Amino acid sequence: MAEIDARTLGERIREARKRADLSQEELGREAGLDRTAVNKVESGVRKVTALELSDIAAALGVRMSVFFEEPTPALVAHRSSQGLDTADSQIDALLASFAHDVEFVASLGVEELGLDAADAVTHAGITHPSTNAEAEALAGRARTLMGVGAQEPLRRLSECVSGVGLLAFSRDIGRDTADAGTVLLRRGGVCLVNSHMKVGRRRLALAHELGHYLVADDYTVDWRVADHSDRAVPMESRLDRFARALLLPEAAVTQLWQEKTTRFGERETAIVLASEFRVDMATLATRVKELSLADSEAVAAVRQYRTTKADIIELNLNVGPEELRQTTIPRPFARAVLRLLRDERISRERALELLQGTIDEADLPPVRDRRPDEIWNFVS
DSSP: OOOOHHHHHHHHHHHHHHTTTTTHHHHHHHOOOHHHHHHHHTTTTOOOHHHHHHHHHHTSSSSSGGSSSSOOOOOSSOTTOOOOOOOOSHHHHHHHHHHHHHHHHHHOOGGGGGGGGGGHHHTOOOOOOOOOHHHHHHHHHHHHHHOOSSOOTTTHHHHHTTTTTTEEEOOOSSOOOSEEEEEEESOOOEEETTTOOHHHHHHHHHHHHHHHTTOSSSEEEEEEOOOTTTOOOOHHHHHHHHHHHSOOHHHHHHHHHHHHHHHHHHHHHHHHHHHHHHHOHHHHHHHHHTOOOOOOOHHHHHHHHHHHHHHHHTOOOOOOOTOOSSOOOHHHHHHHHHHHHTTTTHHHHHHHHHHHSSOOOGOOOOOOOOGGGGGGGGOO
């Protein structure tokens, strides 16, 4: 194992803790340390003993050696110039596989795939947002490019992003791994969302990946979608802001929050907004805070609200099917595969392979009946 300094070790412990969705207090309790001790370890102020590190690793459900390993190298920048190398991490390997599948289908020239929609993004000349105002503006441009209203809820986000050439797959890759990853193709891009997360977090992760795609980041894997300090990771912070602005447009949220809290109170308003815009309470709370719609006490309360079955009935909430649940493939990709199958350009076995178990063989289009004289079409 490589030698690293206390600060680097602390940063890696912090990243692992956040991936495990634990607070410093919870980690300390599991590892037999005070919260202040965990804080000092993560800050690099306090050195950690081998036994303590072993306990921390056990509490986080990881091997101790991961704290001493360099991050997995990113995939190559552009498939157009070099192709995808074999990747080590699970998400890298899956992204590489999906990218190969999409480019295989694209090479057969199937219109249903819709990657020509990426041309609009290329011609839009989008640049990295350097301020929160630019991140908000980018969210508005993204909605325009996807052909959706400036203030309407994005109920089927995975379908919306395909409208700009980003094909979003989902797969449950477990808790202790990335939220999502994106890689650019020669035309368009491929995104993988970890469906192990709850639906609100999955949608937030996809919105964040759309930001990476729009600004043409060559390759990215996001361990989490959360607040970052502008000093530490400014671009991630801006794209977090972009993702929230995309899902919760400022004018709509401001108007509904102000109207409904006056009549119904904060809890009911939060539940209605979270349901209407398909976001989790943590995302809504952060958005309410950054739009200065509530004080810190109210924001903290919003984070704790939970929608009950009684709320769904009494508030007549529109609870649609969960997006990006378990294993899903983009609708344009599925349509393209079925078109290739109907045109007899791929076998049924290959189609099932590409469809990743989302369709049973019995549900595939039936084999076309051939006329007896068709044999002569294959005889020179």
